[in-house]
Amino acid sequence: MTRSVRRGSRGGRGGAGRGAAARILIGAALGGAALLAPCVSAAQAADLAAGREKAGICTACHGADGIATAPDAPNLAGTSAFYLVAQLKAYRSGARQHPQMSVIAAGLSDADIANLAAWFAAIRVTATLPP
Numbered sequence: 001m002t003r004s005v006r007r008g009s010r011g012g013r014g015g016a017g018r019g020a021a022a023r024i025l026i027g028a029a030l031g032g033a034a035l036l037a038p039c040v041s042a043a044q045a046a047d048l049a050a051g052r053e054k055a056g057i058c059t060a061c062h063g064a065d066g067i068a069t070a071p072d073a074p075n076l077a078g079t080s081a082f083y084l085v086a087q088l089k090a091y092r093s094g095a096r097q098h099p100q101m102s103v104i105a106a107g108l109s110d111a112d113i114a115n116l117a118a119w120f121a122a123i124r125v126t127a128t129l130p131p
């Protein structure tokens with residue numbers, strides 16, 4: 001069974017609907033969009049190209065495509081930008097500690113973190129369950 005996973009999505013807009021049911025759905029979608037607004041605006045403010053460039057220093061362990069090459073490093077591809085930002089800031093502040101990541105995060109600005117998170121979140125991954 002194959003499932004396409006899109007995490008860190010920017011909250012798609014549904015097409016124009018017709019009738020009361022459609023209006024209710026649109027209302028619900030807009031309500032959801034309002035709840036997600038802080039994440040969406042953060043993602044929009046981020047610079048994907050800058051994130052891709054900065055991610056060059058991450059590839060040795062996390063892979064050029066965000067699928068980890070080092071056995072002790074997690075995959076970052078498709079991970080939500082919200083989570084990635086939180087973890088990178090936690091490494092930077094010392095709330096989360098790791099010999100390598102603490103050093104790497106110490107050199108990242110808020111903009112670097114937002115751009116890196118947007119870049120890795122934008123990579124689309126597909127999950128395949130075992131038979």
Ligand code: HEC
Pocket residue numbers: 054055057058059060061062070072073074076084087088097098100101104116
């Ligand atoms: C030298 C290898 C190495 C490099 C280079 C590296 N990382 Fe990591 N990264 C790791 C390891 C190992 C972990 C797991 C650390 C832990 O257990 O807390 C990790 C964890 C993380 C996590 C936490 C993920 C999670 O699932 O909680 C994030 C986010 C992350 N790295 C982002 C980056 C970014 C962005 C870069 C480049 C700017 C980078 N890393 C560069 C090795 C590396």
